[in-house]
Amino acid sequence: MTNRTVLVLLDPAGEVRPSVLELLTIGRTLGRVEAVTLEAPSVEALAQLGAYGVETVHQAELPADLRGDARHLSAVVAAVLTAAVRLTDADVVLAPSTFGAKEAVALAGHALGAGVIIDAAGVAEDDAGHVVGTKRVFAGSWDTVSRVTTDVAALTVRANAVVPQPAEAAVATEVEGFAVAVDAVLPAVTARTEKARDSDRPTLEEAAVVVAGGRGTEGDFGPVEAFADAVGGAVGATRDAVFEGWFDRYIGQTGVTIAPRLYVGAGVSGAPHHRGGMQASQVIVAVNNDPEAPIFEICDFAVVGDLSDVLGQAAEVIRAHKQQA
Amino acid sequence: MRIVVPVKYVPDINAERKFVDCRVDRDPAVGTLNELDENALEAALRIVEALDEAEQETSEIVALTVAPPEGDVALRKAFQMGVDRGVRVSDDALAGSDYSGTTAALAAAVRRLETEGPVDLVITGMAALDGLGSVVPALLAATLGRPSVTFAKTVAVADGTLQATRETDEATESLTAPLPAVLSVADTANRPRFPNFKLIMAARSKEIEQWTAADLGLEPGAVGTAGARTETTLAAPRPEKPPVELVQDKGEGGKALAEYLIRHELV
Secondary structure (H helix, E strand, C coil): CCCEEEEEECCCCCCCCHHHHHHHHHHHHHEEEEEEECCCCCHHHHHHHHHCCCCEEEEEECCHHHCCHHHHCHHHHHHHHHHHHHHHCCCEEEEECCHHHHHHHHHHHHHHCCEEEEEECEEEECCCCCEEEEEEECCCCEEEEEEECCCCEEEEECCCCCCCCCCCCCCCCEEEEEECCCCCCCCEEEEEEECCCCCCCCCCCCCCEEEEECHHHCCCCHHHHHHHHHHCCEEEECHHHHHCCCCCCEECCCCECCCCCEEEEECCCCCHHHHHHHCCCCEEEEEECCCCCHHHHHCCEEEECCHHHHHHHHHHHHHHHHHHC | CEEEEECCEEECCCCCCCEECCEECCCCCCEEECHHHHHHHHHHHHHHHCCCHHHHHCCEEEEEEECCHHHHHHHHHHHHHCCCEEEEECCHHHCCCCHHHHHHHHHHHHHHHHCCCCCCEEEEECCCCCCCCCCHHHHHHHHHCCCEEEEEEEEEEECCEEEEEEECCCEEEEEEEECCEEEEECCCCCCCCCCCHHHHHHHHHCCEEEECCCCCCCCHHHCHHHHCCEEEEEEEECCCCCCCEEEECCCCHHHHHHHHHHHCCCC
16 A cells, blocks of 8 residues: 555754654655655755655644744654644654654654554554554564554654665655644743754764663763774763763753664673664673673673773774774 | 553563463463653653642642552552552453453543543553553543644643653654643653652552543443454464574684574675
């Protein structure tokens, strides 16, 4: 059933992040892909959408009082998704697995009577034409497969589910406005400060390589960051390290959950909380001076040693290798 | 002030968790209170403790769970922290509920509690550690027709208004909402208290109220497997990883690490 209409949430619309490129790639395997935004897409975003086969962008026109900070509330994004599905008669909604988008997709699914799958690691269709979501659960120790039994399916998909692939032929992308009414009871947003993005490194959620520092860094993230830059990876931390004030973002089941191609844990013991956020990684590597560190149980490769020595030497070899290549 | 705290009975994350017949195994040997709900209970207790004495007298915190009878473990833990009442909604018809079924049952229980008097706040944890979907608080707010403030890091209630700050993936936000409202708190919001001996003893004999789907006026077709809009068709453990390749650093550990990454084309 490839005559489906698949709506992909693009929010914000200034750039098309790698996680959204993945959704567009997945969406094309299910049907015709269209995008939904809450603001005008940038010129760069439109070009990328065209390259990924999106002919139509549906840009929500919100009531005047919801055009400021309130437009980021998940109930508002949900109203936009709901209206867009009704407008386009769409069959599938796809969004990245951020906390806000998860709520928005679940709320839209609720309003539409649609089946909802949150944190899918893959999306496909079964022989009967149902949309199917696979998930990796219990800290990456189990796989589940669930099918949506309603006509409309709403899913959030974790980053690194697929490798983004542009469409075979680029298309011209048009933006069409549509009016959205929001009847949800909303809180008031009295202040909002957007976080600055570290533009030199990939984001933790989307990176193919992640280097994490734990208690074993003793507060010095220098070797962790230097190694991350040598391998082109993102930097994260354990919850303990963030509570100590050593870093600002933590990987864990209540923090950022990641599933990169490569995870490197430096001075990370491997407590259940942290494992819940990274155990789905494809290759797990650790450096720890404690030979009994529990993280070694889930590693593919590990070094027992001082993280600063080991990471420093490894970064040097990798930089030399990259220069040769 | 009346506060309802929905809590979940989940397998302990330190135990071996598994699926049985495509459903999370609820073996009582490993079942416990979802750890993140302790933050919700702590937030509720602190809100009541900040009230003046007269208001504290008329306040009530109700822990609510939708679970089989084994779920009483979660409510006992809530009693130990100091809640006033525990309600368990149990019904075979609720087994296999998805997000919409769970939300319908919780919302119906909150409405039933409202027949006794207004419920000012519903406070939840940020997620349940079994499913980690973290969407039920928002769905509950929508079903109850109340504003939703989720992932709160700081919480204050004054003059019938909820004030909270939170950190989302993209931004730091300050939110306010008039009561009644639905609030979920992050694990960074507070440090849950340890139960004292007196409360532990008292928790043993506290009565747990039991309601059925029919008591809540839930249509059997709207909840459980019958009302679910998704169906889990397969649940399988991941294959075990081969044993770790462990290198002791004697001066060449970094080189060995680099060579492993290069050999596997990971850098």
